[in-house]
Amino acid sequence: MSDARQVWLVLGASSAIARAFALVAARAGADIILAGRDLADLEINAADIRLRTGRDAVAIPFDAADLVGHADFVAEARRVADTATLNVFLAFGTMPPQSEIDEAPARAAEVILANYTGAVSVLHHLAPILEAQRRGCVVALASVAGDRGRIKNYVYGSAKAGLATYLQGLRARLFGAGVSVTTVKPGFVDTSMTFGLPGMFLVADPADVAKACLRAAERGTETIYAPFFWRPIMAIIRHIPERIFKRLGI
Amino acid sequence: MNWKEATLAGWGRSSTARTRLGRPERLAELDAAPRTADRNGLIARGAGRSYGDAALNDGGRTLLTTRLNRMVSFESMTGELVCEPGVTFGDLIETFAPRGFMPPASPGTAYATIGGAVANDVHGKNHDVHGSFGDHVRWIELILADGSTRRVGAADDPDLFAATIGGLGLTGLMRRIAFRLLPGASAAVEVRERRMSDLDAYLTAFAETRGKSTFSVGWIDALAKSGALGRGILETAEFAPAAGLVSKPRRRAAVPIDFPGFVLNPASVRLFNAVYFARVPAAGRTRIMPLAQFLYPLDAIADWNRIYGKRGFYQFQCVLPDAESPAGLRTMLEAIAAAGRGSFLAVLKTLGGEGRGHLSFPMRGHTLALDFPRASGAEELIGRLIRITRERGGRVYLAKDALLGAEDFRVMYPRLDEFERVLARVDPMGCFTSDLARRLKLKPAPMAGTA
Numbered sequence: 001m002s003d004a005r006q007v008w009l010v011l012g013a014s015s016a017i018a019r020a021f022a023l024v025a026a027r028a029g030a031d032i033i034l035a036g037r038d039l040a041d042l043e044i045n046a047a048d049i050r051l052r053t054g055r056d057a058v059a060i061p062f063d064a065a066d067l068v069g070h071a072d073f074v075a076e077a078r079r080v081a082d083t084a085t086l087n088v089f090l091a092f093g094t095m096p097p098q099s100e101i102d103e104a105p106a107r108a109a110e111v112i113l114a115n116y117t118g119a120v121s122v123l124h125h126l127a128p129i130l131e132a133q134r135r136g137c138v139v140a141l142a143s144v145a146g147d148r149g150r151i152k153n154y155v156y157g158s159a160k161a162g163l164a165t166y167l168q169g170l171r172a173r174l175f176g177a178g179v180s181v182t183t184v185k186p187g188f189v190d191t192s193m194t195f196g197l198p199g200m201f202l203v204a205d206p207a208d209v210a211k212a213c214l215r216a217a218e219r220g221t222e223t224i225y226a227p228f229f230w231r232p233i234m235a236i237i238r239h240i241p242e243r244i245f246k247r248l249g250i
Numbered sequence: 251m252n253w254k255e256a257t258l259a260g261w262g263r264s265s266t267a268r269t270r271l272g273r274p275e276r277l278a279e280l281d282a283a284p285r286t287a288d289r290n291g292l293i294a295r296g297a298g299r300s301y302g303d304a305a306l307n308d309g310g311r312t313l314l315t316t317r318l319n320r321m322v323s324f325e326s327m328t329g330e331l332v333c334e335p336g337v338t339f340g341d342l343i344e345t346f347a348p349r350g351f352m353p354p355a356s357p358g359t360a361y362a363t364i365g366g367a368v369a370n371d372v373h374g375k376n377h378d379v380h381g382s383f384g385d386h387v388r389w390i391e392l393i394l395a396d397g398s399t400r401r402v403g404a405a406d407d408p409d410l411f412a413a414t415i416g417g418l419g420l421t422g423l424m425r426r427i428a429f430r431l432l433p434g435a436s437a438a439v440e441v442r443e444r445r446m447s448d449l450d451a452y453l454t455a456f457a458e459t460r461g462k463s464t465f466s467v468g469w470i471d472a473l474a475k476s477g478a479l480g481r482g483i484l485e486t487a488e489f490a491p492a493a494g495l496v497s498k499p500r501r502r503a504a505v506p507i508d509f510p511g512f513v514l515n516p517a518s519v520r521l522f523n524a525v526y527f528a529r530v531p532a533a534g535r536t537r538i539m540p541l542a543q544f545l546y547p548l549d550a551i552a553d554w555n556r557i558y559g560k561r562g563f564y565q566f567q568c569v570l571p572d573a574e575s576p577a578g579l580r581t582m583l584e585a586i587a588a589a590g591r592g593s594f595l596a597v598l599k600t601l602g603g604e605g606r607g608h609l610s611f612p613m614r615g616h617t618l619a620l621d622f623p624r625a626s627g628a629e630e631l632i633g634r635l636i637r638i639t640r641e642r643g644g645r646v647y648l649a650k651d652a653l654l655g656a657e658d659f660r661v662m663y664p665r666l667d668e669f670e671r672v673l674a675r676v677d678p679m680g681c682f683t684s685d686l687a688r689r690l691k692l693k694p695a696p697m698a699g700t701a
Binding site: 014016038040041044045047048051052191192195196197 | 251252253276277317320321322323341
């Protein structure tokens with residue numbers, strides 16, 4: 001049971017896209033729960049949202065890698081949201097350079113935990129709550145990197161591909177309950193993750209990506225690329241035959 | 251936090267620097283930054299709206315504060331806001347004008363940051379009445395060269411506080427700033443525009459409006475000669491009820507390319523100036539407009555600095571003390587008109603008094619600001635204007651400057667020794683430095699080991 005007041009639970013709320021999303025969602029009239037590891041940082045984000053928008057914003061601790069804690073975390077989020085409709089924006093993830101993972105193979109599992117296992121776990125704990133309230137939206141950040149395994153980024157890319165596949169199933173499950181699930185595949189966005197990386201082009205502003213995410217949630221769009229022009233770019237990249245692609249070294 | 255190689259420029263695009271650029275998104279990253287300073291030091295940079303080399307550090311490191319732009323707390327009883335240095339004037343107007351508060355002093359662009367406003371002790375069109383930005387700062391949380399954090403204010407290490415206001419980022423990295431917004435604001439102003447036939451008429455009108463009008467600013471036709479020398483348009487403004495003013499979001503035009511050099515020539519600027527002067531009827535006129543449009547007219551055109559082409563431009567801004575203004579301004583305007591180099595962005599304002607910082611620009615007097623395309627002869631002309639400023643006991647505004655020499659600077663800024671004593675105490679090795687600091691010999695040679 002939930003009322004018309006909207007709450008967005010933002011997971012991984014310190015990231016630039018998440019921060020921008022929380023602000024546009026609050027401007028659109030929602031209250032905000034910021035969840036992440038750096039609680040001191042999130043408290044400042046929450047204060048900023050309250051001051052700029054007049055909406056309510058609070059910060060609660062969340063660690064995607066602490067799978068055991070997810071049940072309690074989800075219960076806490078439901079409690080903080082009170083009777084409002086809970087919506088979920090999932091933005092956490094890490095993208096260390098592929099070379100670092102190649103040098104320390106144990107890091108591969110960490111990347112999968114942070115980008116895939118943690119995401120599936122927390123969303124699976126949230127699913128019954130969303131089914132019970134019979135409305136709401138889930139928006140999760142996958143990546144264009146998940147559309148094709150590339151030598152430069154394939155551990156991260158494969159985790160995001162797995163997440164995209166999981167979201168397809170979750171979408172079908174929650175459809176019957178009137179809950180929409182939106183997969184967002186950002187291209188290059190101007191965040192701390194991409195700042196200073198070589199080979200960046202067509203870099204998007206986090207605020208623009210955030211607006212596109214909220215629009216997609218409001219419309220219940222299944223999958224968006226952000227910015228939109230990544231859809232044709234990735235269509236081309238996906239269709240390069242593997243026997244050629246493996247020689248390109250991209 | 252990642253670092254990248256970048257080439258940065260001042261807003262005038264006449265000064266550039268190769269630097270290692272970092273952009274903290276959390277305070278913990280900012281806190282760790284002094285440790286990253288290498289031989290060539292570190293400087294904080296906000297929106298990059300200083301015209302010259304104040305936020306450039308060639309061969310060293312630069313920290314962009316644009317993502318540290320959160321508002322932390324606000325007391326509606328006192329108007330006191332605590333925020334991070336990357337918050338912009340646009341953020342303040344958007345958030346607080348509807349609640350009846352406005353920035354206590356505002357530079358000519360809403361894109362400028364609060365960190366930059368403190369570091370340059372910026373002033374606005376209300377300086378006579380409200381002073382400069384630093385006058386409204388309660389405290390600054392500063393990360394020092396040794397990595398420690400200290401809160402400085404009027405009662406809390408007042409010397410370091412005074413060195414930080416207008417201190418060009420050379421005392422440390424600002425973490426948080428507490429300052430008071432002004433109550434009684436509205437999102438609209440009533441603007442009165444009047445033609446000024448010459449410099450004497452201008453100065454007489456300023457003498458009458460000074461301290462009475464909340465805002466005053468004058469545009470001046472720097473190409474007008476002899477009888478019309480100093481003619482222009484004086485704008486005075488008061489807050490007006492915002493009700494009824496449909497504040498539709500302004501469409502922002504943009505300058506898509508660097509204009510070729512011939513676009514701005516004496517003939518085209520003369521034509522612009524004649525049209526600009528004539529658009530206000532001889533009897534004057536009064537209009538209601540959004541506060542932001544009045545405070546930041548140039549923000550309507552994105553990247554307007556590109557109209558000066560690839561070579562960029564210099565901005566010159568000086569202040570002359572009241573007693574010297576009539577003769578000093580006349581000498582300057584004559585020199586500019588004779589050179590045929592007056593730009594169409596020439597501004598005359600009054601300033602009310604000294605700022606609190608050791609290197610604060612304001613003094614009681616008149617301030618003149620002009621752009622000059624970076625073409626042959628421009629540096630000589632600005633050199634002449636600098637000499638006149640010095641002879642008349644005035645000051646050059648460092649936020650705009652790219653050409654002042656160390657010796658002239660020492661004469662214009664009499665509290666420099668106090669500033670340098672503070673630097674010797676808090677940053678003896680020159681961890682924080684910039685191209686401007688090196689040009690004005692404001693710092694010991696970094697890491698020279700002689701301190």
